[in-house]
Amino acid sequence: MGKATKIVFAVICVLFVVSIFYNTTSLGGDNSLSDAFLLTLAAFLTLAIMSFLYEDNPYYKFAEHLFVGVSAAYWMCMGFWSTIVQNMIPKISTSLSSAFEIEYTGAEIKTIVLLYVAVILGILLLMRLMPQGGWISRWPLAFIVGTTAGLNFVRYLRTDFITQISSTILPLVVNWKGFGSFFSDLSLSATGQMALMASNLIIFIGVFTGLVYFFFSKEHTGVFGKASRVGIWVLMITFGASFGYTVMGRISLLVGRLTFLFRDWLNIIS
Amino acid sequence: MKVKLVILLCLLCCFGLTSLSAQETTTEAAVDSMSTDSVSIPVPAPPTNLTGQDKDNDHGHAIELSWDLSADDGNGAKTVIQYEIFRWTPDKVGLMDQVRDTLDVIQRIIDNNTGTINPESEKASILSVYEGLSRGELFDKRRELNATLEQQHEELTADYSNYPDNGDWLYVDKVPMTIGSFDDVGDKELTNTDFLPDYVDLYYRVDAVTENSDIRSSSEPFGPVQSSGQWYNTGRSAVLGAILIFGLFTVLFVSLASKGSDLYVRPLGGIEAVDDAIGRATEMGRPILYVMGLGTAADVATIASFTILGRVAKRVAEYQTALIVPTYDPIVMSVAQEVVKSAYLDAGRPDSYNEDTVYFVTQSQFAYVAAVNGTMLRELPATNVYMGKFFAESLLLAETGAVAGSIQISGTDEIAQIPFFIVACDFTLIGEELYAASAYLGREPKLLGSLKAQDYAKALFVIFGILGLIAAHIDALSWFKELFKVAN
Numbered sequence: 001m002g003k004a005t006k007i008v009f010a011v012i013c014v015l016f017v018v019s020i021f022y023n024t025t026s027l028g029g030d031n032s033l034s035d036a037f038l039l040t041l042a043a044f045l046t047l048a049i050m051s052f053l054y055e056d057n058p059y060y061k062f063a064e065h066l067f068v069g070v071s072a073a074y075w076m077c078m079g080f081w082s083t084i085v086q087n088m089i090p091k092i093s094t095s096l097s098s099a100f101e102i103e104y105t106g107a108e109i110k111t112i113v114l115l116y117v118a119v120i121l122g123i124l125l126l127m128r129l130m131p132q133g134g135w136i137s138r139w140p141l142a143f144i145v146g147t148t149a150g151l152n153f154v155r156y157l158r159t160d161f162i163t164q165i166s167s168t169i170l171p172l173v174v175n176w177k178g179f180g181s182f183f184s185d186l187s188l189s190a191t192g193q194m195a196l197m198a199s200n201l202i203i204f205i206g207v208f209t210g211l212v213y214f215f216f217s218k219e220h221t222g223v224f225g226k227a228s229r230v231g232i233w234v235l236m237i238t239f240g241a242s243f244g245y246t247v248m249g250r251i252s253l254l255v256g257r258l259t260f261l262f263r264d265w266l267n268i269i270s
Numbered sequence: 271m272k273v274k275l276v277i278l279l280c281l282l283c284c285f286g287l288t289s290l291s292a293q294e295t296t297t298e299a300a301v302d303s304m305s306t307d308s309v310s311i312p313v314p315a316p317p318t319n320l321t322g323q324d325k326d327n328d329h330g331h332a333i334e335l336s337w338d339l340s341a342d343d344g345n346g347a348k349t350v351i352q353y354e355i356f357r358w359t360p361d362k363v364g365l366m367d368q369v370r371d372t373l374d375v376i377q378r379i380i381d382n383n384t385g386t387i388n389p390e391s392e393k394a395s396i397l398s399v400y401e402g403l404s405r406g407e408l409f410d411k412r413r414e415l416n417a418t419l420e421q422q423h424e425e426l427t428a429d430y431s432n433y434p435d436n437g438d439w440l441y442v443d444k445v446p447m448t449i450g451s452f453d454d455v456g457d458k459e460l461t462n463t464d465f466l467p468d469y470v471d472l473y474y475r476v477d478a479v480t481e482n483s484d485i486r487s488s489s490e491p492f493g494p495v496q497s498s499g500q501w502y503n504t505g506r507s508a509v510l511g512a513i514l515i516f517g518l519f520t521v522l523f524v525s526l527a528s529k530g531s532d533l534y535v536r537p538l539g540g541i542e543a544v545d546d547a548i549g550r551a552t553e554m555g556r557p558i559l560y561v562m563g564l565g566t567a568a569d570v571a572t573i574a575s576f577t578i579l580g581r582v583a584k585r586v587a588e589y590q591t592a593l594i595v596p597t598y599d600p601i602v603m604s605v606a607q608e609v610v611k612s613a614y615l616d617a618g619r620p621d622s623y624n625e626d627t628v629y630f631v632t633q634s635q636f637a638y639v640a641a642v643n644g645t646m647l648r649e650l651p652a653t654n655v656y657m658g659k660f661f662a663e664s665l666l667l668a669e670t671g672a673v674a675g676s677i678q679i680s681g682t683d684e685i686a687q688i689p690f691f692i693v694a695c696d697f698t699l700i701g702e703e704l705y706a707a708s709a710y711l712g713r714e715p716k717l718l719g720s721l722k723a724q725d726y727a728k729a730l731f732v733i734f735g736i737l738g739l740i741a742a743h744i745d746a747l748s749w750f751k752e753l754f755k756v757a758n
Contacts, residue, residue: 012734049640052670057645063739064640071634128604141567141605147362148568156570157512158756165731169738204739211732216535216706217725235700236692243689250662 005058012059016040019265026267043265046257088115168207170200206234288335314350314478315341316487317450322474322495325453327757329501330468332455336677337489340478349480355438355452356490358473360429363440366422369415370463372396377413381404419460427428430470433493439475442753452476456497499699505757519726524719533718540679540697541707544578544655547677548585550653557592558582559651560622561642561667564635565659567601570705571683575657576609577708577717578681582655583613585702595628596645598638605629639663643670656680656695657704668694681707 023036048063070188089096089107092115097104107115121140174196176182186194212224213231220228262268279449317337325332335355343350368552375396379386384401387393400408414652429436445452454474456466466472471495479486527533553557563574571748579595586593595610597603606628614623631641643666646654657680664680666686671678672694681690681699691698699707709717734754741747 052643056644061644062725064637064644066639067634068641071637072630073633084275103405125601125604128607134672137609139603141601141608144567144601144604145573149570149573152568152570154513157516158506158509161727161731162508162512162754162756165734165738166751166756168735169742169754171742171752172739173743204735208732208735211728214702215725215728216538216710217722218534219536238685239689240688243693246686246689260274 012044016044019043025263039265043261045259088119091115164207166205170203172197172200172204174200205230210234308470311348311349311480311482311485312342313485314343314347314487315474316479317353317478317489320474320476320489320492322472322492323498324495325455327500327503329458330497331454331458332493333402333472333474333497334453335474335476335492336449337453339342339448340487343447343478349445349485350478350515351450351481352444352446352453352479354453354486355442355478356446356475357442357454358433358441358493359476360426360428360432360437362422362429365588366419366426367463369419369422370461372731373412373415373419373461376400376408376415380408380412381401416461421465423460426467426745427470430472431469431494433473434491444479466497468499470496478671492722499749503757505755508754508756510729515730516723516727520720521717522719523722523726524715527718527722535544535706535710535721536700538703538710539682539712539724540703541578541676543581543679543697544711545586547587547653547655547679548582548589548591550677552591554652556652557594558586559642559646559649559654559671560595561654561656561658562595562597562599562602562606563656563658563660564638564663565602567605568601569659570625571594571657571659571681572602574680574708576605577712578657578704579606580609580613581708581711583610583706584617585616585621587617588704590622593627594645594649594651596631596638596642597628597717598631598633598635599732600630600633603628631642635661639666642667645665646670646674646676650674654678656682656691657699657707658682658708660684660691665690665694671695 003220011157019040020033020036023039024032028205030033030088045063045066048059049067051057052060085100085102089100090102091107094104121143124135124140131225175193180195180249185192188195209227209231211231212227213220213235215224218224235238263270277482283708317340320335320337322333322335324330325334337353340350340353342348345482371393375384375387375393378387378396379401384397387397403411410427423629442454443452454466457464459465470692471494473491474495475491476489477486478489523533548558560582561578562572562575567573585595593610595606598605607625610628611620611623614620631638645651646667647670651674654667654674654676656667656678660667660682661684664682664684668680678695679697679699680686680695681704682691683701683704685701687732688698688700692700700733706721709721712718741750
C-alpha cells in the first residue's frame with residue numbers, strides 16, 4: 001500500500017466518522033447513532049460505486065464484492081424460503097412442516113403429484129455434481145428448454161405474426177371525399193384525414209421495409225437492397241426515439257441518487 | 271316592542287302556512303306517486319321467442335340467450351326499463367351453497383382470515399361451530415365436505431331433469447332495455463357459488479321489468495339447453511393455420527438442408543466479426559468475455575445465445591484462448607456449462623475444459639453488472655460478446671467494455687436496449703439477426719432449415735400485407751382482414 005493510498009484511506013475514515021457524528025446530531029432520537037451509521041454507509045457505498053467512473057479502485061472493489069455477496073446470499077435464502085419452504089413443504093409433508101415451524105396445509109392429490117415431479121426434476125438437475133451421473137442433469141434442462149420453447153412458439157406466432165398482420169392491414173386512403181376536400185383541410189390533428197393517411201402509410205412502409213431488412217435468404221442488392229436501406233433507417237429512427245425516452249428514465253434515477261446524497265446525507269438541499 | 275311582536279307573529283304565521291302547504295304538496299305527490307306506481311303503469315308485453323344455446327369456443331359452463339324485445343320496450347307504452355334473467359334451479363343447489371359456505375369459512379379459519387365475516391350473517395353461525403377445531407380436524411372436515419359436494423354434483427343431473435318439480439327460478443342477472451341477449455357464464459369450479467354445471471338440462475326465463483319492479487311480465491320458459499366445453503376454438507383457427515404453414519416450411523427446409531442443398535444465408539456483419547475477434551484475443555493473449563444477459567433458459571434470445579456460445583467456445587478451444595462466462599441465472603449456468611463442455615469435446619480438447627469457465631455471479635441485476643464490470647477492468651478481455659436478453663444493464667456493460675478497450679459484439683431482441691448496444695459496441699445484431707446468427711454460425715440443417723422457414727414466413731407476411739392493403743379499400747374484400755382475427 002503506497003503512501004498516497006494510506007492518506008486517502010485515512011481521510012475517508014475521518015470523513016466517515018465525522019459524517020456519523022454530524023448526522024447523529026442532526027437526526028436526533030433514540031436510534032440516531034445507528035441511523036447515522038447506516039446513512040453514512042449508504043452514502044459511502046454510493047460514492048464507492050460512482051468512483052468507478054474515475055477508474056477501478058479498492059473502494060469500488062469493496063462495494064462490488066459486498067453487493068454481489070449480499071445479493072447472492074439474499075436471493076439464495078429467498079429462493080429457499082419462499083419457494084421450497086413456503087410453497088412446497090406445507091403441501092407435502094407434516095413432519096417437514098413442523099421441522100420448519102410452519103403450518104401444514106395439505107393439497108389435492110394432483111397438486112402433490114406435480115410438486116413431486118418438480119422435486120424430482122430439481123434433484124435430477126443436481127446430479128451434475130456427481131461425476132458418474134452428470135448426464136442425467138441434461139433431462140430436466142431439456143424439459144425446461146423444450147417446454148418453454150413449445151409454449152412460446154404458439155404465443156409468438158399469435159402475437160408477433162398473426163396479430164401483426166391484422167394490425168398492418170390498414171387503408172392508405174381514409175375518409176376520401178375528393179382532392180378538394182383533402183387539400184382544404186390539411187390539419188395536423190392526430191384524428192385528421194392527412195395525419196391518419198400519413199400514419200397508415202408510415203406503418204405499411206415501415207413494416208414492409210423492416211421485413212425486407214430481416215430477410216436473410218437474399219443478398220441486399222438492387223431494389224431489394226434499397227428497400228432494406230429504408231428499413232434500417234426506419235429501425236434507427238425508432239431506436240433513436242427509444243434511446244431518448246430511456247435516457248430520460250435513467251436521468252431520473254441519477255437525480256434520485258443525488259437527492260439522497262445532498263438532501264438525506266449532507267442536508268445541503270431541502 | 272309591539273311592532274317587533276307583530277312582525278314575529280307574522281313570521282310565525284307565514285312559516286306555519288308554508289309548512290302546511292308543503293305537507294299538503296308532499297301528500298299529494300305521494301298519492302300521485304302511488305297512483306303512478308300501482309295504477310298508471312300497465313303490465314308490459316312479455317319478451318318473446320326466448321332461445322338459448324351452448325356458448326361456442328369455451329371451456330363450457332356458459333349459455334348464450336337471446337329474445338325478441340317486449341313490445342313496450344322503446345315502443346308502445348315504453349314502460350320497460352330492463353330485463354331480468356332467471357334460471358330454474360333444483361332445491362339441492364341451495365344445499366350445495368350451504369356446503370360451499372362451510373368450506374369458505376373453514377378456509378378462512380385455516381388462513382386466519384375470519385375478520386371480514388359479517389357477525390349477523392349465516393357464515394358467522396358456521397364460524398362459531400368450527401372455530402374451536404384444530405387444524406387437523408379442519409382439514410378432515412374440508413375433505414369430507416368436498417366429497418359431499420362431489421356427490422351432490424353427481425346427483426344434480428337427475429334433479430335438473432325433474433323440471434319444474436323440486437326447484438325454483440333463481441335470479442341470474444339483468445340487462446338494460448333495448449338489449450335482447452345475455453351470456454350466462456358460470457364458474458367451472460364446483461366450490462364456487464357461481465358454478466354452472468355442464469351436461470344438465472337448464473331452463474331459462476326472462477322478465478320485462480318496469481320502473482315498479484312488481485309490475486313485470488315473464489317470457490315463456492325456454493329449455494332444456496345444455497352447456498359443454500369444446501376441444502377446438504374456431505376463433506383461433508388462424509393460429510393453427512400459421513403453425514401448420516410454419517411447420518411445413520420448417521420440415522421442408524430442414525429436409526432440404528439435411529440432403530445437402532445449398533441454402534443461402536446472407537453474411538451478417540456482427541457474426542463475421544466473431545471469428546476475427548477470437549483471433550484477436552488469441553494474438554493478444556487475453557481472454558474472451560461472453561455475457562448471456564439476464565434471460566432465463568426459457569427465453570428465445572438465451573437459447574440462441576447458447577448456440578453462439580457453442581460456436582465461440584469451440585473456436586476458443588481450438589485456439590487455446592481463455593473464455594470467461596459469468597452468468598446471472600443458475601439454470602442458464604448449467605446449460606452454458608454443458609454447451610461449453612460439448613464444444614471443447616467437439617474441438618478434440620476435452621482436457622482443456624475448465625468448469626470455472628462458466629460461473630454463477632448473483633441474481634441481483636446491478637450486483638451482477640458491478641461484478642462483470644469489475645471483471646472487464648481487471649481481466650481486460652480482448653473481446654466482449656453480449657448475446658441474450660438484456661435490460662437496464664446493457665449500457666453499463668457496453669460502456670465499461672469500451673473504456674477497457676475491448677472489441678465488442680452484441681445481440682439482443684430487447685428493442686429498448688438495442689440503441690445502447692448500437693452506440694457503445696462495434697457490432698450489433700439487431701433483434702432477429704441474433705436468431706439468424708446461431709443458424710449462420712452452426713450451419714446445422716435444423717437451424718438453417720428453421721431460419722429459412724422464418725424467411726419464407728416473412729415473405730408470406732409481406733404478401734398478406736399487400737393483399738390486405740388492397741382489401742382494406744374494397745368493401746367486398748372485408749372478409750380478408752377477418753382471416754387474421756384471433757379470439758382471446
